[in-house]
Amino acid sequence: MITKPTERTYKNGELEVLWQPAKCIHSKICWNGLEEVFNPNRRPWVDLNAADQETIMKQVDQCPSGALSYSFKGQSPKASTGAISIQVLPNGPLLINGNCTVNMPDGSAQEQEGSTALCRCGASANKPFCDGQHKKIGFEG
Numbered sequence: 001m002i003t004k005p006t007e008r009t010y011k012n013g014e015l016e017v018l019w020q021p022a023k024c025i026h027s028k029i030c031w032n033g034l035e036e037v038f039n040p041n042r043r044p045w046v047d048l049n050a051a052d053q054e055t056i057m058k059q060v061d062q063c064p065s066g067a068l069s070y071s072f073k074g075q076s077p078k079a080s081t082g083a084i085s086i087q088v089l090p091n092g093p094l095l096i097n098g099n100c101t102v103n104m105p106d107g108s109a110q111e112q113e114g115s116t117a118l119c120r121c122g123a124s125a126n127k128p129f130c131d132g133q134h135k136k137i138g139f140e141g
């Protein structure tokens with residue numbers, strides 16, 4: 001049985017970064033942008049002591065799927081205000097920007113904060129969410 005990585009929280013002083021692997025679409029943006037902090041070839045793969053808080057926050061803001069988010073100790077993650085927008089990523093998922101509720105086929109509901117990537121290629125093992133498989137199968141569209 002394949003064990004999926006679980007959510008992890010990393011800390012730098014008051015700054016806490018949450019990584020939700022189920023939301024990661026393996027865009028490599030975090031690691032190409034700030035490899036000293038986000039390096040999947042290292043364990044743990046996130047080292048929040050390798051850069052200052054502002055640099056880390058700027059990089060986390062660029063995570064397209066919302067897999068990375070930050071908050072300050074004791075506070076909830078920043079809430080999104082206003083309408084959501086939906087972006088069709090070339091050869092990739094549908095990216096919903098803004099908090100939303102995903103109503104699942106079994107009747108359950110999942111509250112999503114920040115950004116959510118929904119599979120458009122059909123190959124995700126975590127449907128309806130994108131898990132980065134679109135790259136492996138060479139999805140075009």
Ligand code: SF4
Nearest residue numbers: 024025027028030063
């Ligand atoms: S989706 Fe976010 S966490 Fe995953 S590789 Fe891209 S930037 Fe990093």
Ligand code: FES
Nearest residue numbers: 119120121130133
């Ligand atoms: S669009 Fe990413 S796994 Fe399908």
